[in-house]
Amino acid sequence: xTVQHLSPKPMEFQDMMALSLDVSFFTSEFRLxxxxxxxxxxxxxxxxxxxxxxxxxxxxxxxxxxxxxxxxARAMSKVDFKLVKNGLCIRFSVGxxxxxxxxxxxxxxxxxxxxxxxxxxxxLIALAQAIEVDIHxxxxxxxxxxxxxxxxxxxxxx
Amino acid sequence: MSRFAxxxxxxxxxxxxxxxxxxxxxxxxxxxxxxxTDVVRRSLLESQNTVYVNLKRLTHLNMTAFRCLEDTLINAxxxxxxxxxxIVTSSVIAWSAPLFKTLASGLPNLVVEIYDSAFxxxxxxxxxxxxxxxxxxxxxxxxRHEREILRRHGLRDGMAxxxxxxxxxxxxxxxxRHFNPTRLLALDHSKKSLExxxxxxxxxxxxxxxxxxxxxxxxxxxxxxxxxxxxxxSLQIFDRPDVLLRELYRICKPGGRVYITNExxxxxxxxxxxxxxxxxxxxxxxxxxxxxxxxxxxxxxxRLLTDAGFDAIQVExxxxxxxxxxxxxxxxxxxxxxxxxxxxMAVRRGDPPEFIRRFRQGxxxxxxxxxxxxxYAGWPIWAASGRKPY
Ligand SMILES: C[S@@+](CC[C@H](N)C(=O)[O-])C[C@H]1O[C@@H](n2cnc3c(N)ncnc32)[C@H](O)[C@@H]1O
Numbered sequence: 001x002t003v004q005h006l007s008p009k010p011m012e013f014q015d016m017m018a019l020s021l022d023v024s025f026f027t028s029e030f031r032l033x034x035x036x037x038x039x040x041x042x043x044x045x046x047x048x049x050x051x052x053x054x055x056x057x058x059x060x061x062x063x064x065x066x067x068x069x070x071x072x073a074r075a076m077s078k079v080d081f082k083l084v085k086n087g088l089c090i091r092f093s094v095g096x097x098x099x100x101x102x103x104x105x106x107x108x109x110x111x112x113x114x115x116x117x118x119x120x121x122x123x124l125i126a127l128a129q130a131i132e133v134d135i136h137x138x139x140x141x142x143x144x145x146x147x148x149x150x151x152x153x154x155x156x157x158x
Numbered sequence: 159m160s161r162f163a164x165x166x167x168x169x170x171x172x173x174x175x176x177x178x179x180x181x182x183x184x185x186x187x188x189x190x191x192x193x194x195t196d197v198v199r200r201s202l203l204e205s206q207n208t209v210y211v212n213l214k215r216l217t218h219l220n221m222t223a224f225r226c227l228e229d230t231l232i233n234a235x236x237x238x239x240x241x242x243x244x245i246v247t248s249s250v251i252a253w254s255a256p257l258f259k260t261l262a263s264g265l266p267n268l269v270v271e272i273y274d275s276a277f278x279x280x281x282x283x284x285x286x287x288x289x290x291x292x293x294x295x296x297x298x299x300x301x302r303h304e305r306e307i308l309r310r311h312g313l314r315d316g317m318a319x320x321x322x323x324x325x326x327x328x329x330x331x332x333x334x335r336h337f338n339p340t341r342l343l344a345l346d347h348s349k350k351s352l353e354x355x356x357x358x359x360x361x362x363x364x365x366x367x368x369x370x371x372x373x374x375x376x377x378x379x380x381x382x383x384x385x386x387x388x389x390x391x392s393l394q395i396f397d398r399p400d401v402l403l404r405e406l407y408r409i410c411k412p413g414g415r416v417y418i419t420n421e422x423x424x425x426x427x428x429x430x431x432x433x434x435x436x437x438x439x440x441x442x443x444x445x446x447x448x449x450x451x452x453x454x455x456x457x458x459x460x461r462l463l464t465d466a467g468f469d470a471i472q473v474e475x476x477x478x479x480x481x482x483x484x485x486x487x488x489x490x491x492x493x494x495x496x497x498x499x500x501x502x503m504a505v506r507r508g509d510p511p512e513f514i515r516r517f518r519q520g521x522x523x524x525x526x527x528x529x530x531x532x533x534y535a536g537w538p539i540w541a542a543s544g545r546k547p548y
Contacts, residue, residue, distance in 0.1 A: 055378070057252040060219070063220060124221070127224075129260075
């Protein structure tokens, strides 16, 4: 998990797709995490040299992010999945409102917070580090958290 | 997309001291992993010295499942410090080795190995670079027949097509040029062949073929994607063709067809010298069977397709002969067979020089039959297909 993020400025990104779901619908069935992750990973991988393998690789992380949203998003709100791209990477993000009483510091997914196994993103960070994909979190004033992963075309699936 | 988030299996092979995990493991809660961790834990505890945990066919794993496996492995490492646990991963699944390597650092008796060899019995022969020119010429010779046969088996313009075990991709480029599929995926487990295939496609300016490095017996593609799935000359080199057919069936759309070609090597023939030729090709069949490959599979295609659940099965045979095109092509293929079968495989089996000399003679006679102005040389192939029911 990188805190100081070095990726290009957001305005350089072009939209690829956006999907907005009611949390109550999204959390009605756990299987949806897998379905959504596979769908998004296919799009992430479509212009990769080996789309089938890259989709499998990216779905591993995307699924974990989607599962974090599944278990942390506050009811009666929306969860937003988004893919944008620029010349360097495809950026995947999930935005959702987390439970207000959560004591976990979502906004700054820094190392100490991540080190706590109780933090909802603990496993996600461990995975991202293992497979060397940059992820970070942003939070806005409305307590909405945005989990962001950048997939680079150069990423090693050779 | 219709595959379940979690559909996995775990098996323990006592003989090989190997625990094989396969499929998709994306449980919601760790309790859903209980049956798996139970088998893994018991198998680990039962094993002495070295035990292998084979993850080559585990295509999806969420962190809930990973943590369950991690706990089980850590406990087993601590309970038996004298026992070595080898986690076997494949480079097809790009996340697998890096993730499991995070475990190994703290556990001296656990190692992670990326293991892309011994995927199937004859891999060392088939993935040898010397096979590349043979495959090229073979496809050139069979295409003369298959171009029409494929139509009879239902291949049409504009379909979504997958060629599984595509080798150097010649067949895919021919399908692309003659049938203009809307989607064309070509999968193989040989990186060298795929590299070659990509180069060939680029040279011909064919842009849209999706070459993918993968394992045909556990593919990464979703269910029901393709109208026409081909797998040529490859089922016969697997020791478990049923496993491969199950995957071909899975990625085929209902109503689509799976098309396979296989040989019956002992039926290769030639005149003159029919006797020495016949003897040699009978030996070819026995040699392959020694390495768990069945190059007599052709006539079994109907049964294999039926057992795999296909209907509307079609089977036909065709004979590649020295009269199709340039006989020198056929002679080149036979010489290449001789090099691999007599020069490598028989040597590996430990055959005595006298056997190898006689074995080679049949190939030389077959070449002679192919090039002789009055000679005839043939190589019979079974083309079969079945429809995936709606
Ligand atoms: C005899 S060659 C046939 C190649 C091609 N279909 C042709 O007719 O020219 C068999 C091919 O199967 C591939 N193969 C073997 N095992 C495989 C596996 N588990 N997954 C994918 N490809 C595999 C080999 O790399 C090889 O290219």
